[in-house]
Amino acid sequence: MAPQAPRQIPVIVLAGFLGSGKTTLLNHLLGRSGGTRVGAVVNDFGSIEIDAMTVAGQVDSMVSLGNGCLCCAVDTSELDEYLERLARPAARIDVIVIEASGLAEPQELIRMILASENDRIVYGGLTEVVDAAEFAATRARHPEIDRHVAVADLVVLNKADRIGAEERRSLLATLAELSPGTPVVPAAYGRIDPELFFDRKPRDEADEAVRQLSFEDLIRAEADAQAAAGGEASGEHACDGPECCGHGPHLHAAYESVEFVSDAPMNPRRLMAFLDSRPAGLYRIKGFVHFDVPENRQKFAVHAVGDFLRFYPSAWQPDEERRTQLVLIGSGVDAAALREELADCRETGPERAEPDSMWGVLRYVLSGDEPGDPDGSAGLAPAEPADLAPVEPGDFADPEPQAGR
């Protein structure tokens, strides 16, 4: 009897602009993977690997890559090494998910996976997560996003809880136009059916409009782009700069990340003043905050995406160092000034902040009726759509949150 060819492990790329909900979706899938063993490559744009910390502990095997976008930070052979680690038979992984940074070029990742010499893996498709509340503004700033949607095999219209029926209809029509024939799944908190992700049915090869891009397609696309740019095409991707791929600057060329770490606790009022006045270019903030305020000594995960701001309290692990770790990602931001402003938010004296100093923070915490973080990872993936905590009139000395925040 001829030996059976080993089953190939699908490698799925999970992409989407900054803060669209990739980690939330991945956590949802990991919590519901059943017997499917998932390996993950998690790529953080900043050098503090917040996403990796959030996913760790849930995934069966993980490789984390910080400080840059996968599309430029590694080449095919390096990515191959990471995939090799996850695909080794001893790990018994069924599917590998690459969570790209919110600024990565998915096409470059696909190209690298298709060029992989590892015969235990096979490209499994691109899932593009779209932030329903931010998509229109993001497209206006970055028309390149259209290209990402166009090459997707599955589009998740996430944060559907943040938009109305009319906007939802209009977004679905736009997405259908950008990626004809591609399934679009509206979701809140990335709660899609795991079957959709792990067990995707092969596309109908006869249907040109909806079929998955092949390596030849990508080579051809690259050749066309290179020819248009007056250069030579090559099969191997060796990205050496923002303009190198022939289709305009990579998204991350316009962004920088600023990291902030403090062992001293943060003063809640000063931190809220910083967050409420954050510059428009500072699109994304994520991380964990340590407040040493009586009754509020939990670990507070914080997320800002555009105008959106939320805190998610959870318990510190017994052996976890209580410290603040933040990554701020923006365009045209003054990194030194941001670091200085954050340093000024630290508690300096021996006196402790009063419990009522937390009110400004607690306004951005999900209400007590919410099931909260289902996996205990960092409060990043509430199991239900969320409202802000109910606020009694006159409860707070500070003004109400601004619209959208």
Ligand SMILES: Nc1nc2c(ncn2[C@@H]2O[C@H](COP(=O)(O)OP(=O)(O)OP(=O)(O)O)[C@@H](O)[C@H]2O)c(=O)[nH]1
């Ligand atoms: N209202 C609402 N918030 C969501 C939804 N999905 C995710 N979020 C919140 O959006 C914020 C960002 O989510 P993440 O999953 O960290 O986004 P991401 O795409 O991994 O972010 P980057 O890796 O920085 O690009 C968090 O506060 C999430 O709780 C959703 O469907 N609705």
